[in-house]
Amino acid sequence: MDDRTPVLIGAGQFTYRGEPGVSPSPTELLKIAAENAAKNAGLAVEKLSEIDGLAVVGFTVDAPGGARVVPHSTNPPVTLAKRIGAEPAYAVYSHMGGNSPQQLVNIVAERIAKGETEFALVVGCEFLGSATKRLKAGLGFDNWDDAEDLPEPERVGDPRPGVTPYEAKHGLGRPINCYPLFENALRARDGRSIPDHQKRLGKLFAPFTRVAAKNPIAWFPIERSAEELVTVDDRNRMIGFPYPKYLNAIMEVDQSAGVLVTSLKKARELGVADDKLVYLHGCADASDLWYPLDRQDFHSSPAMRLTGQRALEMAGVGLGDIAHIDLYSCFPVAVEIGAEELGLSLDDPRGLTVTGGLPYMGGPGNNYAMHSIAEMTQRLRADHGAYGLITANGWFLTKQSTGIYSTRPPAKPFDRQDPKVLQAQIDALPHPPVIEEPSGSATIETYTVVHGREGYMMGIVVGRDSEGRRFVANTPSDEATLADLEAREAIGRTGTVSRSDDGARNIFVPD
Ligand SMILES: CC(=O)SCCNC(=O)CCNC(=O)[C@H](O)C(C)(C)COP(=O)(O)OP(=O)(O)OC[C@H]1O[C@@H](n2cnc3c(N)ncnc32)[C@H](O)[C@@H]1OP(=O)(O)O
Known part of the structure; x- marks a missing residue:
């Protein structure tokens, strides 16, 4: 195998459940995930100082138009690098989107395959749980030493906001308002009654709660029945019809996750045991027609379909060869459309999550998929030679990144297709004209x-x-x-x- 074959050597996760007033700062959360990843690879945490690549998932508070209500570094990668004693030549910060963890892994793996990077940390965190409680209770941010004013980081990803000003004015800019538009469209397309569709949503997510209940990292490790998930009551208020609260991603959590990706040569130099190595066999990235009103319809995702197909093609496997699956799950419709576009049934015996999903495991901002990659790494090490597929979604079913992993050494060199190839196909799709002032x-x-x-x-x-x-x-x-x-x-x-x-x-x- 080529020395430059990219390989995941360690994955770390962390959930903070302590007092909000002494919660870890964003940099601290990132550092804990990085150290857990190093330990998971069997490395001393001091080895993190040797990384030459660092990719940090953009914080939700840095979304376009976001106010700097929570003190944090203006350059999270540089602040983290200093904290772990590293001086990576490649240090980037992603734009917004839940696709970012998988997209960053894909980018870093390509750099490793090209010999541009050898030893990289890809890491992200969520800190709105304690941060919001600190703001509400006036607890202050005295012990957060992150508020460094540094030159802007190099950003990767698509910088466009998720909605146009026209869409934002009518409320489409919030995921809790926008995703229900897709769910209702799917129900109507299928001609299902409202009560029957609600039952389907409960049935879809009840198994996710079962996985979360067994996941020590999960924010809500609570098993719930299908009926409980869709019964509107004082604990489970309606948010955006048809989703009661239990069907929405949870926003306010304190969590972090990261992975270490190296060349095979570097993994060997570091002395990483063979049974820890997990290879990225397939990957792809693409965006749907960007703004919600520009979509062909509200019940499909060509980007999910094409990225899934391309990742499988690159890995040289079919869906039937995949043993472990994690579909991005901010809201049920992301799973329903994801499954449909990949050709999976909603009751696939393999299950559709390895973590428990965004409403129960957590990781809502941009870093959820890092948890699915980390969890997948563990599953694949325990199921040697099996393949695992994860999908990651950003904005409003807008940006998609897919990854296929296995401990099985790849039979051919790593060859990521230029994302422009799929993008050109999607951008050429016909779609309805938009009118801003109809009457x-x-x-x-x-x-x-x-x-x-x-x-x-x-x-x-x-x-x-x-x-x-x-x-x-x-x-x-x-x-x-x-x-x-x-x-x-x-x-x-x-x-x-x-x-x-x-x-x-x-x-x-x-x-
Ligand atoms: C591509 C993407 O990933 S898009 C997805 C991005 N993520 C999001 O948009 C997050 C969406 N979710 C949210 O904004 C929020 O969770 C909401 C609006 C659904 C509900 O939040 P709130 O309005 O604060 O909830 P509310 O005030 O009714 O209740 C608060 C209680 O419910 C809990 N809670 C809040 N959200 C959730 C949730 N999604 N599921 C279960 N419990 C929740 C809180 O922990 C709190 O519990 P406590 O009373 O025991 O402390």
């Missing part, structure tokens, strides 16, 4: 009803005007309108769209 009669293409802690808040409708142009609008926010949208299927219903009195938004009034 007149229109039809609902998909919708959701947004709830606050006190109850109904607003409706969001994606519709088509009489010429088939797509628009987004809000509905009147009276209870009768919103309750009716939840009581019976609204997709395909007609109404009238016009400008709000203040001219700021579109308002769709159902017939």
Whole structure:
């Protein structure tokens, strides 16, 4: 095998469950994950000082337009490198997106295969659990020594925001509002009744809770029944119809995870045992037509389909050869569409998660997939020669990265396809025109009803005007309108769209 074959040698994870007032800072969380990865590889933590590559997953608080409410370094890779005594020649920080962990592993592996990097740490963390509690309780951030003001890091990934200003104005910028648009569209496409579809969602995620219950890293290690997941009550309030809270990714956690990726030659020099080596056999990255309103429809993902196919092709295996699977699971529809695009059934006996998934394992910001890679590494070491597949999704089913791993040594040299190849195919797909100021009669293409802690808040409708142009609008926010949208299927219903009195938004009034 080529000396430059990229290989994962160690994976570390961490969940902090202590007092918020003394919680680890972001750099501390990253360092703990890195040290756990080193120990997992059988290395002394001091060896981390030898890395020549460092890729840090972008923090959620650094999303475009995000306020610097939590003190943290302006250059997390450099701050972390100093903390572990390393001076990596390659040090990058990703743009937003839950695809980032797998994308960074793919990029770093390609660099290793080209001889540009030899020993890399890929790592990320979530710190909004304690940080939010500190902010709410006025606990301050005295023991966080991260707030270094350094030159901006080199960023990798696509810097575009997830939505246009037009979409943001109508509420599409929050995942809890946007993902339900896909879920409802999927239900209507299948002609399933609302009660039957809710049952399907509970049935899909109940096995995820079972995996989380056995995962020592899980934020909510609690097994729940299918019925409990979809029963709306005081503990499980409706968030964005049709998702009660238990079907939403949990935002406020303190977790971190990282992996060490080296060349085979370096792994040998470091003395890493053969039974620790996990190879990246296949990988791919692509984005769907970028903005939600530009999609072909709200129940498919060409990027998931193509990245899955390409990763399998690169690995030289078929779906039937995969023994362990983790589909990105921020909300049920990400799993449903992911499974459909890959050709998996929702009750596949292999299971669709190795961690327990975002609503139960955690890792909601951008770093969830690092936990699935770390967990997959363990599973594959225990099932020598088996293959594992993970998918990672960013923004609103926008960016996709896929990885296929195994302890089995690859039969051919690592050869990542230029992501531009798949991207050109996706960008050439036809899609409906978008109109920003529609008026007149229109039809609902998909919708959701947004709830606050006190109850109904607003409706969001994606519709088509009489010429088939797509628009987004809000509905009147009276209870009768919103309750009716939840009581019976609204997709395909007609109404009238016009400008709000203040001219700021579109308002769709159902017939
Ligand atoms: C590509 C992608 O990955 S997109 C996904 C990115 N991630 C997200 O967008 C996260 C989405 N989730 C959220 O924003 C939040 O979890 C919400 C809005 C669903 C709910 O949060 P809140 O409004 O704070 O919840 P609420 O005030 O009703 O209840 C708080 C309680 O519920 C718990 N809780 C909060 N969210 C969740 C959740 N998703 N599942 C289960 N319990 C939860 C809290 O721990 C808290 O419990 P406590 O009372 O025992 O302390």
